[in-house]
Amino acid sequence: MKNSSTLPENPFLPAPLALPLSLVSSTSYSLMMVKILNKLFAPELADGELDFLSDKVMRVDVIDxxxxxxxxxxxxxxxxxxxxxxxxxxxxxxxxxxLLLATRREDADTLFFNRRLRLGGDTELGLYVKNFLDALELEGRIGPFLKMLNGVTTLIGRVPNLPKPAFKLPIPKLLRRS
Incomplete structure (x- = not known):
């Protein structure tokens, strides 16, 4: 795990690549993520290590x-x-x-300190989530997938940032998220 005091400029997903992702409802993403996370965290769920989330709602926004x-x-x-x-x-x-967090190229403290990841709401709950992620050892469970994530992270980090659009792309009413 890398721990740097300054991070390079933040690469972001260009708008043309983000548009298809924005057409899927947040409910669909939530349903997909819980299926993945329940399988991934099965041992931790069985041991009660995620009980701090009981009856709490955590929202994750991937802005780009x-x-x-x-x-x-x-x-x-x-x-x-x-x-x-x-x-x-x-x-x-x-x-x-x-991806930097998932692949452990950067630790959570560095990403939060440099305001690359931003927390809002219950700071105590945020600390529990951060500590859980810091203690998590997934390499043995998802080794090949982790290797792929590392490749994607490297690729995104090498793509030069395109100018951010000054406007949001219009999404037809029929295609907007519910």
Missing amino acids: ARLSFSITLRDGVLQAADKKQPHNLSIEGTIYDF
Whole structure:
């Protein structure tokens, strides 16, 4: 795990690549993420290590990809939270910064200190999430997938930043997220 005091400029997902992602509803992302996370964190869920999320809602926003999902813990399993339900904790960042965290190229403290990942809401809950992620050992469970994530992270980090659009691309009413 790398721990640097200054990070390079934050790469972001260009708008043409983000547009297809923004067409999927946040409810669909939430349902997909809980399926993945329940399998990935099965041992930790069985041991009660995620009980700090019980009846709390955590929202994750990937700003450059224009996607978000909300999860909660009920009856010992992660579940998609209703998008209308207020969240207790929000975490916001770019896809690159979340990949840096997932691949452990940067630690959570560095990303939060440099405001690459931003927390909102219940800071105590945020600390529990950060400590859980810091203690998590996934290499043995997702080795090949982790290798792929490292490749994607490297690729995104090498792509030069395109100018950010000064406007948001219009999305036809029929295609807007619910």
